[in-house]
Amino acid sequence: MNEILTGTYLAQGDWACAEGAIAAGCRFFAAYPITPATEIMERMAVRLPQVGGDFVQFEDEIASMAAVVGASYTGAKAMTATSGPGLSLMAENVGLALMTEAPCVVVDIMRGGPSTGQPTMAAQGDLMQARWLTHGDYEMIALAPASVQEMFDLTIEAFNLAERYRLPVLLLADALIGQMYERLVIPEADQVRVENRKKPTVGPSDYLPFQVDDSLVPAMACFGEGYHFYVTGLTHDESGYPDMSPQGQGRLVTRLCAKVRERAGEIIRLxxxxxxxxxxxxxxxxxxxxxxxxxxxxxxxxxxxxxxxxxxxxxxxxxxxxxxxxxxxxxxxxxxxxxxxxxxxxxxxxxxxxxxxxxxxxxxxxxxxxxxxxxxxxxx
Amino acid sequence: MSGGQVKFPLDDLLRRDRFPHLWCQGCGLGIILSAFCRAVQEADIDLDHLVVVSGIGCAGRLSGYLNCDSFHATHGRAIPLASGAKIANPDLKVVVISGDGDLFAIGGNHFVHAARRNLEMLVICSNNFNYGMTGGQLGPTTPFQALTKTTPFGNWEEPLNLVQLASAAGATYVARWTVTYTQRLTNSIKKGLQREGFAFIEVVSPCPAIYGEMNEQGSAWQMWEELEAVSRIRDGIPPAEASLDIHERIICGDFIDRERAGYTLRLRQNRDVARQKALASYG
Amino acid sequence: MDEVQRRLAHIHIRSSECKGCRYCVEICPKRVYEMTTVYNELGYRVPQASHEEECIVCRRCETACPDLAIYVKRMGVRFNRRNLSVVDASYQR
CATH class of the missing domain: 3.40.50.920 (Rossmann fold)
Structure with a gap:
């Protein structure tokens, strides 16, 4: 089964997002049905098993986001998709992904809010939620597609940024972009630029899971590779162990912010x-x-x-x-x-x-x- | 008699630089950690493929003492995080060790659905009848009338029977032990580790410093003695009869032991069907 | 039989990691342990295996120790006796 469906289509935005994810190498998708993002998961349910990936419909958005973090730590490229109410539920585990530097992609197809709002209608009310989704100090990366083509292209970009900077990247589209149909060109496989996370170059005995070089992004070992590392949502030091010192908090969150701020020029597209x-x-x-x-x-x-x-x-x-x-x-x-x-x-x-x-x-x-x-x- | 230089049998399974651990005097979590390590040794589990996930609370710190890949997740979300890891890499041996509040109050929904799916993982719940890390508040297993910081006049709620919930939700192996049955507990964990399905072990564990103190249960040893006195082993009895009353009777044993296809196996079968259908429709 | 021949175990205690719960003292069927008046760096009174020679290697103390601070090491026995010609049986079977 083709992993990249090269060709020209009249496609829906949500459909294009799913195909972009698969083209970027996404092989794990966990979500909970919610209008107007459901079409992404429906497409993933068809496509992921065909390309050797796994699709799971979880019991809620909280579980979906937690599972995405768990899958990310096995080395998989993982994604979830939701709308405002679901994004609210994902907030805490998006924070976990930020804190533990788990690369992943979170898609928010915006509808009217607050609360249940207007499920089938468009809005752009989640802009600040996208920035300040979870508590604490951090920088977010969020991309805003304006066409079906960009739903495809920017989903790939979101994965690349997530892998490069080791964080959750938000794809912030409104319901109109997610659900409208227009022309989509899926390029040849060799035209799709895919980035992968940096792997450790040292053996388990020398590996410190959160040690960084000038990039401020640590190399990522994965579960099952023999590194025996510990990951916590608590403030931690380079070894990954909890660090409750006054300096520890400053060191960690300053780096988590700096790894994005110092590269903002490379990240921002206008x-x-x-x-x-x-x-x-x-x-x-x-x-x-x-x-x-x-x-x-x-x-x-x-x-x-x-x-x-x-x-x-x-x-x-x-x-x-x-x-x-x-x-x-x-x-x-x-x-x-x-x-x-x-x-x-x-x-x-x-x-x-x-x-x-x-x-x-x-x-x-x-x-x-x-x-x-x-x-x-x-x-x- | 000094243990200073001598290598202990479990040392290779532990992050020795993290000891002494942070748990209070007489806390059952150390006994669970010790039993878990011996079970891993006896079951010959490859440490490179073992992943232990825990949630938040006293029990949540257990994963940090194990020398394997381990994750200290958000409160209540150990099971879904572990689910993601197991599904994305079925070669991993995935274990969740957490407390009663984490697994059954804030995380209760995830427990039910992971058991229903028969996700291949072992879940060990340390049940100490209260929230210890935050100073002793009401939990989902706090006994009726027990004193906690948030039920200062006695608990007016009824506790949840974890064994009954696990069996009803579809777990393929369900057991309960108190920490006083150290050898039986080890054997049970070993059984749970070897199972290719959702296995659940409740471990009744003393919290002398907080719960015991609030409820005037005496010293750590007095709590231990009471646990021993009220516990009985009834292997194989229907879960409905597996009652738990910490002052009257704690029924322990293996209650459920059944076979059912595991979740990641089913996902593999789904892939095969999906590929065949794709071939049929696209030629 | 002299003392040396009767001894089945060496008991190792990591006193610095002990929190003084007394489980070992109370649980031992042979009353091998006693509490001392010594306080460790954590501030807990620690036990010692005063009657190590009585140990029958049931490992009740080792498995019940919440601090993972006890190791009952089975000793090699140098003499031949009926079914007890242990050469070097470590815990790690």
């Missing part, structure tokens, strides 16, 4: 449209960025020098880039399918121009006209 000469620019991600792109075209037809900064990576946030950009602009507009989340982050970063919020709490995304009119309404 899509820029007509920013070169723009006076007013839109900052958006996911479905809203598609309307925004059309809005930029409409505004330009009417003589307004508009531009778009689409966040492909939403976390870590491109703070420095936005600040630099803001000094070349007169205003930034932040449309988002919620009551205003991204706008706060943009305001914190962009000190060179005014920042305007255009919230719309779903489920219908902003139209291009709405965004264009909002741009025109800004006094510059």
């Amino acid at each position: 899509d820029m449209y007509h920013l070169e000469d723009a006076e007013v620019a839109v900052v958006a991600y996911g479905m809203v960025a598609r309307s925004a792109r059309r809005a930029v075209d409409l505004a330009r037809e009417r003589g307004l020098r508009a531009g778009l900064l689409r966040l492909v990576t939403v976390w870590p946030f491109p703070t420095r880039f936005l600040d630099g950009l803001s000094h070349r602009l007169k205003a930034l507009l932040v449309p988002e399918m919620n009551c205003g989340q991204l706008v706060h982050e943009v305001r914190g970063a962009a000190r060179g121009c005014s920042v305007h919020s255009l919230p719309k709490p779903g489920p219908i995304p902003h139209s291009a006209e709405e965004i264009m009119e909002a741009m025109e309404g800004i006094e510059i």
